[in-house]
Amino acid sequence: MQNGRKTSLVLGGLAVTFTALAAAFLGDLPGRPVPPPVVPLVDRAFLSTATVRISYADLVKTKEDLSDFECYTCHQKDKPPVLKYDENQKLVLPKAHRDIVMGHGTHGRNNNCYNCHNESNLLLFQPHDGRDLKFADSTQLCGSCHTPILRDWESGVHGRTSGFWNRTLGPIERKDCVNCHDPHSPKFPGRPPAPGPHQLHGQSPTPAAT
Template sequence: MKNNINVMNKIVCFSFFLVAFFSCKHHENEYHSITDKIEAESKDYHGTSISSEAYIGEIQTIEITEGDHTFLIPERKSQIKSYACTECHSKPLSQMKSKDLKKAHWDIKMDHANANTMNCVTCHNPDNMDDLKSLTGNEIDFNTSYNLCNQCHTKQFEDWKGGAHGKRIGGWAPPRASMTCVNCHDPHKPHFESRWPASFNTQKVKERE
């Protein structure tokens, strides 16, 4: 009797194995899920792999990892025409505040937060002007200036890491390359000005007056 039970158990187990094995067999172009289909189809699309590399072009990028996300961002320091800052800031700021020195950065007007909350050295490192600094005094590289922004703009930063906030470079296919905060926002005046839509209905404006 015991032997019969063992035989039956083996038959049942083998039957389950056969069902599982053959259920995984698919005809051509059949997949377990839409994710499997996307991955399989994108490997060889009309003789070429789908990639955004061609559309990123000659933009110089660096790779970063934030949490579970690894992606490319534009290299920034080479794009700042007045970098390196120490070419002019050869002395501490306190020593450069003189009437005898030519005033610089006259064209920059702060419109980020009120003067009681923020001034130049809130973000710029007075001890090393080639770097930015965090609220706790840690140095932040200009290439990763988003680490300065995320101290206050935490929600936007989390959305940006996951790809929901900000503009992609090239397209949605890998490799992912994303603009950073300063590629879209002026850090000294980050809000966007109000503007009319591209197609402006003047008749509706007259009707509403």
């Protein structure tokens, strides 16, 4: 009965192989693919379309507290405030205005408040062309010196835009200069960058950027 023995040997071998395979597959012995590292969701603050600053016009629109803009609660009418300078011709800011950083123009040359503010009526601006401008018209004040920028801003080339590019379908929304620039220190401030791309195998070295 050589044949019978052979058959049972083969069948037995197959049974052992299949059992081993079944055990291996059910027990996930070959292993699952290693799941990629979980990337944390980005902070929603980075998705905000809000401007860096809030303009006077925004405050009026949202009916915020405007008491900071009522100069004559502290100052006296018909008595223009006197500017004080130290020995380096640096403006000495009075205590109530300590929060202002004087950084408009290079080399501290633009150190005279009355280049923009009207000393005889602090509620107004005085551009050099002699117009009287209110706080809400600050963009026209900036444009009285920065003419090319104002031209660009009016055509939508400078500054933020949102809303509709197609004006027949909806309005375009524009912002004032002071929504992004601090008028006393207009350079756009630095900010922390949003997280960069997460790589599957850790951060790869990028070429030295020097």
